[in-house]
Amino acid sequence: MSPRVVVVSGGGTGIGRATAQRFAHSGEQTVLLGRRLDRLTAAAQHISDTVEGALAPAVSAGDLSRVQDVERIVADLESRFGGIDVVVHAAGGNVEFADDPHRGETVPAASALQTIARRWNDNLASNVLSAVLLSEAVTGILADNARIVLLSSIAAYRGSGTGSYAAAKAALHPYAFDLAARLGHRGATVNVVAPGYVSGTEFFHGKLTEARENVLIGQTLVSRAGSPEDVAETVHWLSSPAAAHISAQIIQVNGGALYGR
Numbered sequence: 737m738s739p740r741v742v743v744v745s746g747g748g749t750g751i752g753r754a755t756a757q758r759f760a761h762s763g764e765q766t767v768l769l770g771r772r773l774d775r776l777t778a779a780a781q782h783i784s785d786t787v788e789g790a791l792a793p794a795v796s797a798g799d800l801s802r803v804q805d806v807e808r809i810v811a812d813l814e815s816r817f818g819g820i821d822v823v824v825h826a827a828g829g830n831v832e833f834a835d836d837p838h839r840g841e842t843v844p845a846a847s848a849l850q851t852i853a854r855r856w857n858d859n860l861a862s863n864v865l866s867a868v869l870l871s872e873a874v875t876g877i878l879a880d881n882a883r884i885v886l887l888s889s890i891a892a893y894r895g896s897g898t899g900s901y902a903a904a905k906a907a908l909h910p911y912a913f914d915l916a917a918r919l920g921h922r923g924a925t926v927n928v929v930a931p932g933y934v935s936g937t938e939f940f941h942g943k944l945t946e947a948r949e950n951v952l953i954g955q956t957l958v959s960r961a962g963s964p965e966d967v968a969e970t971v972h973w974l975s976s977p978a979a980a981h982i983s984a985q986i987i988q989v990n991g992g993a994l995y996g997r
């Protein structure tokens with residue numbers, strides 16, 4: 737059997753990179769997507785260096801919340817591979833951690849309401865549009881029995897402080913259901929993985945204090961942070977033939993933190 741083509745958005749770092757690495761271990765052809773080409777090529781090199789016999793990951797750079805970039809990337813995927821078997825949507829994050837509150841504003845500085853509007857729009861673009869545009873663009877070149885996995889968050893259940901990131905992640909849940917209903921007749925499954933706190937990624941942009949990290953770890957029942965590999969294993973299994981009858985589900989990977997201590 738020829739290797740499956742596995743597209744991983746956000747594949748240059750963190751959970752996406754670990755997920756691509758997991759698929760590379762099982763001999764699949766991975767394709768890494770993200771905005772920063774240097775991160776993508778470094779991740780591809782890391783996978784080639786660390787996974788014996790791995791097929792060299794392909795990379796394609798672009799902003800997945802922009803229609804033109806998605807159209808270009810998917811046209812490129814089609815010409816290189818023909819069809820796609822698995823799509824993992826790890827691109828995203830909470831823009832508030834990366835945020836300069838006055839970005840793009842000239843004097844006078846943004847009002848509080850302007851900042852709120854921008855952060856909500858940016859979180860919806862980063863987490864929802866990126867997944868929706870890529871999913872919609874690839875439907876025409878999906879192989880039968882395809883697998884789509886979207887990355888949500890425990891924040892969809894517990895909030896994220898201001899609500900904008902949490903609401904964006906929560907929006908993926910009904911979208912996954914609708915997409916699963918549309919694609920199911922071709923044997924495709926669409927599921928959501930919702931991690932709790934995962935360390936070792938760029939998610940917090942260096943803004944996670946030790947005190948806050950201890951709180952997040954303390955909420956788990958297993959007394960540790962999740963790792964990118966914890967999430968990657970679940971995504972990999974959901975994408976396997978063994979999970980063929982699991983669709984439109986939200987699988988939580990959080991060490992029990994939703995209910996907490």
Ligand SMILES: NC(=O)c1ccc[n+]([C@@H]2O[C@H](COP(=O)([O-])OP(=O)(O)OC[C@H]3O[C@@H](n4cnc5c(N)ncnc54)[C@H](OP(=O)(O)O)[C@@H]3O)[C@@H](O)[C@H]2O)c1
Pocket residue numbers: 745746747748749750751752769770771772773775798799800801825826827828829830861862866887888889890930931932933934935937938939940
């Ligand atoms: N770490 C956690 O505790 C945690 C918990 C729950 C859920 N999650 C979710 O898990 C996913 C992976 O996060 P992570 O922790 O691995 O953080 P990360 O290292 O920051 O990974 C996010 C990736 O998404 C890419 N990305 C962001 N916006 C993009 C866009 N518009 N177009 C294309 N690529 C984009 C980034 O690359 P570029 O900047 O180069 O584009 C980056 O590689 C995210 O959806 C995040 O919300 C994380």
